[in-house]
Amino acid sequence: ETGVTQSPTHLIKTRGQQVTLRCSSQSGHNTVSWYQQALGQGPQFIFQYYREEENGRGNFPPRFSGLQFPNYSSELNVNALELDDSALYLCASSLGQGAGELFFGEGSRLTVL
């Protein structure tokens, strides 16, 4: 158990819809990163939030957006869902701005039909 919790664990959406995924970081961790893991691949960096501001972004379009709250929890929002957005979305918490040692939650499995 890493202490990182994500919700929902599974969800199904249709193309064009919007989705919000949530993450509570490990106690004492002030940084949250989001990763997308497609089937059979390693996680791909989406973005990181530190002190409520985006602190680096991977190669994902603007329809992927996020928030971090004062208690360090975070949301990932995806608009205009596409079929290729189907994946496991992983939240990871850490201490400090650098990636350092990331502690992952169990993920939210998104299926887009």
Next chain:
Amino acid sequence: GQQLNQSPQSMFIQEGEDVSMNCTSSSIFNTWLWYKQDPGEGPVLLIALYKAGELTSNGRLTAQFGITRKDSFLNISASIPSDVGIYFCAGQKSNGNKLVFGAGTILRVKS
């Protein structure tokens, strides 16, 4: 896309055997980490390496940070059925705030 080349892609070994897997890159990383992922779960950190040439153990697991900073190795000794899963290497650059992951090595253990 992935910048780390991880091999082998999969392994099917007998319980009790030792396992070796590696990760290579065309660029330098300042930190190497090894994670294990079980089905339906997130990756779990096994070992973190911070210095070129460093050799670190965690129980039956031993990992090394390559001297060129472009590779890392993970060895598992005397494998047991619960070692089954997908092993990922990940690297972080000096000024980076993200981890770059390999595609994973699938380990199956025959008891």
